[in-house]
Amino acid sequence: MTARSSTSVWIVSFDHLLADALSHAIPLATESGVEVVSPAAATDRLARNETPALVILDLRTTSSWDLLPHLASAVQERADRCPSIVGIAGARMPLTHAVLADQLIQEFLSWPADSSTLDATLRSAMWKVEQSQGTTNEHREVRGLDRVFKTFAPSMFSVMERLEVVARHDFTVLLVGETGTGKTTFAQLIHDLSSRRSGRFLTVGCGALPRDVIDSELFGHMKGAFTGADQTKEGKFEAAADGSILLDEIDVLGLMQQAKLLRVLETGEFEPVGSNDTRQVKTRTIVASNHCLETLIAKQTFRADLYFRLNQVKLEIPPLRERREDIVPLAVEFIEECCRENGISAEALEPSLPGRLKSYRWPGNVRELRNEVRRAVLFSRDGLISSDALAPEIVRDKPAQKPAEEKTAVSLAGEVALTEQAAIEQMLAAQNFNRAATARALGISRVTLYNKIRKYSIQIDPKSGEEA
Secondary structure, three states, X not given: OOEEOOOOEEEEOOOHHHHHHHHHHHHHHHOOOXXXXXXXXXXXXXXXXXXXXXXXXXXXXXXXXXXXXXXXXHHHHOHHHOOEEEEEOOOOEEHHHHHHHHHHOOEEEOOOOOHHHHHHHHXXXXXXXXXXXXXXXXXXXXXXXXXXXXXXXXXHHHHHHHHHHHHXXXXXXXXXXXXXXXXXXXXXXXXXXXXXXXXXXXXXXXXXXXXXXXXXHXXXXXXXXXXXXXXXXXXHHHHOOOOEEEEEOHHHOOHHHHHHHHHHHHHOEEOOEOOOOOEEOOOEEEEEEOOOHHHHHHOOOOOHHHHHHHOOEEEEOOOHHHOHHHHHHHHHHHHXXXXXXXXXXXXXXXXXXXXXXXXXXXXXXXXXXXXXXXXXXXXXXXXXXXXXXXXXXXXXXXXXXXXXXXXXXXXXXXXXXXXXHHHHHHHHHHOOOOHHHHHHHHOOOHHHHHHHHHHOOOOOOOOOOOOO
């Protein structure tokens, strides 16, 4: 059975001046008992199932960083007794602990701190405890053939569950999402988890091909079929026989090409360009688009019958701004990848870097994040990756404007989310941050309101709006 520590707050530090200052400030802010413990003692007490309400962790020492895995285990085992964790930021965040720090530490505090900042941070941390918003490291994991896909974002949990189910069956899958959300990665996972995993997985970027060569790319051609056809070429459908094929940017296909694709999907039959011989192929087809196909149907540029054939199972991939829990884990993965590929040694992050990455809107999604992180690795110094290497719009927390032509209907969910967040923030302010009154004014339950506050990381003034 899990036991609350007789003291509700642990200060984990060897710095006696820090511990003394916090010991005086905490009772005033939280009305909780305080105890100063060493990292080793904290580890032992967690192993004995003691769980404080709040942990203040001095991250200026290596031994405190080493406590994070033990806190993670405690969180995993005692979901009903999750502590709130405040980190005293040091000069460097070890790369090996960056993901855990992002998941576990809810507030970072620079030291020394003025009394008002310290008081606000402690009140905010204790409010999260009272609202059952303690630390969590819940995640979902899917293992492909050569990689493990892990997500910590609740918005992705149902996507991954559906992906695992559909992968086992030979359904056509339609992947939709903004550009850069990783649709190719998810298509590869579907193939890896399918009965066709021993076959080839091929990708055709339809948007990168001139329209007059798409037929040849998909179905192949015979020698002499057109000018420049010096030899017979096998098409991607035939090359992916008994495997899987991803048709990315399916929306660029012309109506005649759409008709040929529909025929392949329904009968498995096609003719190479320049041939009258009908061929048969068995290939699992996955298609992807960052445009709303229903809108294209209304414009009569996309066939309705093809859409209904493609839409056996639709998986909508959320944009990165709606899965912020994945930003730091992905960034660490890209850092490690870049270091391996280029022989660069980067061992630590500037403590402010994860927060800057998470506050940016990422119009280019995962692709943009990868490029930004790789550039930051390139310009790292003394093994430290600094915020100074990020693009100015990220450091300023003002993302670059997305070009109008790239704004698509699939971003509607994101725009709705932004509108919802703004409405909640405005109503909270109008109700003096009283959550009960805000929930009544919005016509939603308090539980729903708390969930949305967590989802959008809305900051609550802990000194305002006592619950009613």
